[in-house]
Every structure is written in structure tokens, then in C-alpha cells.
Amino acid sequence: MRITVLAGGVGAARFLRGLKAEAPDADITVIGNTGDDITLFGLHVSPDLDTVMYTLGGGISEEQGWGRDSDTFTVLAELKAYGTGSGWSGPDWFNLGDKDFATHIVRTSMLAAGQSLSAATAALCQRWQPGVRLIPMTDDRTETHVVLAAEPGQATQPGQAAAPGQAGARRIVHFQEWWVRLHASVPAADIFVEGAAQARPAPGVLEAIAAADVILFPPSNPVVSIGAILAVPAIAEAVRAKTVVGVSPIIGGAPVRGMADACLAAIGVPATAQAVAAHYGPGLLNGWLVDEQDKAAVDAPELAGITVRALPLYMTSLATTATIARAALDLAQELRG
């Protein structure tokens, strides 16, 4: 069985663990979101690719859900010491451990040598052996940007007064700055993936979609994870031609993890399992798993054309996660007839 998964970070990685347990013989390709990628201290960081790779490869910090297990923070502390005392200054709001730094050094070194992000990802996965084929959505540079909503005369950034003449000005920041540094505390007026419209799918992406028996959307952020992947036009077009089953990242009107509600608000979508499915639409999404709390979605007229199933969706253990994965595969099987 061939399964292709469009993946964000933590939620996707956990779902993939369940999927691998449930379908150990399946040929699984994971198309990873790179809209979250960011250059920090001159190093190319791919948070979502790494979260999937570390989680499936056994190197993840289980407590955090991201980053390396038992990591230390010597390099970062030193970088901060330089930032404080010198003319040089790097961001101090993104946590990178020492083990994690090595990953970014390898990736950056390969990119600097002219290799592609796919090649770097494959090289990193040689070590981690995640048991899936992990491909970045594109080798082209994309970056998810957030337009911060600012009231007239209001500061656009905590602790920073609005400059004269900038009252009400919109400020655009990298997604990570909004997410990690500002904790999405400033409302987003819009979110878009810079470069996505021109981006070409990485080698193997379209082939993996075309060859798949089913495309799965794990419970990843519909805007900045799966939405960013689908922002690459050729990927969206290829996915539309396939049987797609998704797992709702929203349970009982709130994201299970992270701040997906803040992202959904930015694009005018209510934070409900039903609204997210309607946002994807029946032209893209064929099956949708919602939590039992959201079983009203099963017969919702707005979701005509999407087959909705309700079951417990909290991924509290590998067993429960495997059950969710099985439900997704069963629904796909049913939809394909």
C-alpha cells in the first residue's frame, strides 16, 4: 500500500508513528512543510522536517515534542553572550540545542555546497532512518509570513512604541517570529507563504502523490502546515486528483496543540473541525475524521461531498494513534470503493 502524507511538525510526527505501527508494510512518503524554515545564526533550520525525522528516528525530545532528546544549550548560550556584548546580534527567542545545531550545520553546509534541500534531507535521514521517505515540499525557498494586525497608534510589537507616521502600519514578520517570539499574541491580519506560488515541488513529490493509494492529512495546522504545502500550485493540483482523508486538528472548538486557532482567525476560518473541512472543501478533501465531541459535523450540510467520521481523536498513546490511523485508512479504502 502506498500512502503519501502532507506533514507539519509535532502533530504530524505523532500521527506518523501511529500510522507506521498500524501499517508497517506500507510504503509511506511524507511531504514536509518548509514554509516554517528560517535562517538563524546563518544556519538553515527546517523545524517541521526535523520534527518528523527526529520523532520517527528516535531522536526527538519526548517532553517538548520538538528538538533533540537530552539536549544541552551551550552553543546558544555562547551566541547570546556574543549578541549581548558585541556588534553582532542574533535572535535570542528561538531555542536550539547543541545536538540540534549539528543538524542545521550539516544542512547548511550541504546547501552552501550547492546541494538541494531534498539532498540534505535525504543525507540527514540516512542517519535517522525514519522508516518513511521524507521529502521537503520544495527545494525552492519559501517562507511563511504573517501580517500583524495593528490598531491605529498601537505598538506592533510588545515593548516597542509605534514610530511617528507608522500608526496603524501593518508589519510583516516571519512566521517563527510571530509563533515563537510573540506566541501569536498579536492578532494576524493575514498569513501567506512567500515564494510558494513560484515554487516547484521537490523531486519525487508529484510522483509520490500520483502513485499514492491515499493522501493523508494528519492533524497538522491547516493554515501554516498543510496550507503551506498546498500553497505550491502543482502540489494542490496533484492532490485534488486523489483520494484525500484528513484528521481534524481541532477538537471541541480548540486546537489540540499549538495555536492553530490564531492562524485560522487570520484567514477568516472558525476554529471548528467542521469549518476546517469546509475550508479544504469537497474538491480537495474526500474523508474527514473528527472527534466524538464534534460529531455534529458528520451530517453537516456544509460538508456535502466530504465523508465525515467521528471517533476519539486525542493521540494519547501509540495505540490510540494507531487506531486513528486505521480509521483514516479504512475510510480511504471505503471512499476508493
Place this chain on the structure above:
Amino acid sequence: MRITVLAGGVGAARFLRGLKAEAPDADITVIGNTGDDITLFGLHVSPDLDTVMYTLGGGISEEQGWGRDSDTFTVLAELKAYGTGSGWSGPDWFNLGDKDFATHIVRTSMLAAGQSLSAATAALCQRWQPGVRLIPMTDDRTETHVVLAAEPGQATQPGQAAAPGQAGARRIVHFQEWWVRLHASVPAADIFVEGAAQARPAPGVLEAIAAADVILFPPSNPVVSIGAILAVPAIAEAVRAKTVVGVSPIIGGAPVRGMADACLAAIGVPATAQAVAAHYGPGLLNGWLVDEQDKAAVDAPELAGITVRALPLYMTSLATTATIARAALDLAQELRG
């Protein structure tokens, strides 16, 4: 008093400590060797600049003489894990600690942003406050290369058989590969500084030489440290116009530290205090401090035109090092009349 010092790594850094103690009010500029610079894991490493900066700034590993104090090696261990298991492979023979990595990350990040090595060095020194003005010899890329001498049919590298047709072929390696990886165990047929002939002195270098009351050569390697700096034509020319006093790095026919004898052999200079002074020559060197073991050099006819003084030269403590620095300054004073 204005003092300009041409510096290599460990020997120079220790001498500079003594010089600062002896002449606390002097305006000291250190022109650092960058021929040893190397790109490791995509990061720009400047071993000599860092050794001077860490030593004078209080961040050096006193046991090693190079690298950071109490450093850990998590990043390097991870990089090696990637090198073993993946298609990517970095050198495994150069030891870089976690604290040290931060320095190279800052430097590389600034260089990637289009800043000069001088600017990066100044930014790093903002933190370390070495108490001297540390300038790289050039902002241009130079690299000291070593031509390995190979017997016909003999392997040029331990553990590697000579390929057919390559018997007796000369192999050129980066200085660090010869020095650190091969421990200079393979004889060098020649040593040259790639790029030096075209290199322009970094901003401030020629000014610091011109303005100096004295130019000092600390007991650094005459070939790959001071020799590399003097390989930049404009620097050599500027230095020749000044009063120059050097401290012999050779005592009793052997280098005090390191493998300077192997470097001297490569350029056909005997490893004696006298031969090193003769190699610099009276057109460049005006005063020369040798150890008491080498006092025969004081009246050696080969050193006509160079004033030689013999005194204990082992830098066994800050006090003895300060005494050596004082002797160098006194000799310079005497030579200037």
C-alpha cells in the same frame, strides 16, 4: 608607546600576555595570521585569531593552549554521527568544542552577510575585550598549503595506498590537514600561502605598522605564522621600513612548542635560532632574542646586521614572559637610538 605584533597562535598569545603585563599602557595592535584559516562543516574557522582573542580575553583552555575553557563536544559528536551514517561527511580530525562552535557560527554568519573578516573579528572582540587591537592580516581569502613529499610508489597518506600511476605524485593539502590530521608525520616538500601574493592587507594593518615604535615577532612559527603574514607583499614591505625585534621560537635546536622544525625543513632552513634569524635576514629583522643555550648566535658572522641578545626564553610563567617582552622592548629602544 605603540607596538605592533605579528602573531601566530599559542606562542604569540602567551607572549602577548607577558607584553601586556610589562607594558600595560602601550597601544598594542596584533596582526593575526589567517593562513591557517579553514572551512570546517561550512564554518569559517580562524584558529590563530581565536587563540589570541581567547587567551587575552580569558576564555582560553589553559590546558590545551587553544580552544575554549571547559568546553564540551556535543556538536562535534553529532556531526561525526552524521558523517558515519549519511551521505554527508565532514572532517573528523579537527576538534571543535561547543563554545568554540558559537564563535565560528558568528563569524560565518557575518561573512555570509557580506561583512569582512576584520569586522567579524572586531565584533567577536567586543565580547572578549582582549586589550589589544586584533586585526587579521587580510580580509582576502588566503590558505596555507603544504606539498607533501612522497617517495616513489609510497602512499602519500597513512592507510591509503598510492593509486596506480600516482606513484611519486605530489599531493597538496591544507596546512591544517598536514598539521592536525597528519601531525606533520609526512615530510613537506614545500609550504606556500595560496592567495597571499594577491592579498591586500586588512584595513588598519599598514597604518598600525607605519605608526608603530617597534614591530615585534613573538616566538611564533617563522614559516606558517609570521611567514604567512609576511607573504602578503605590502605587509612585508611595510615591516622592512621599521625597527623589528623578534623572539626565537627555536631553543637548543628544537621548537619550544609545535612542529616548527617540520615547517622549516620544508623551506630548507635548519631548526636553529640562528638559522631562523638568517632566514628573516638583516633587511627585515633588526634585533633577535635567543635562549642562553643558543648564545653562540650572538656573535655569529651570518647574523651581521642583526643585534642578538641571549636570555632565558622559556615562557614558564607570566613573570618570565614579561621579562622576555621587556628585553624585546629594551632592545628595540636601543636599536632606535
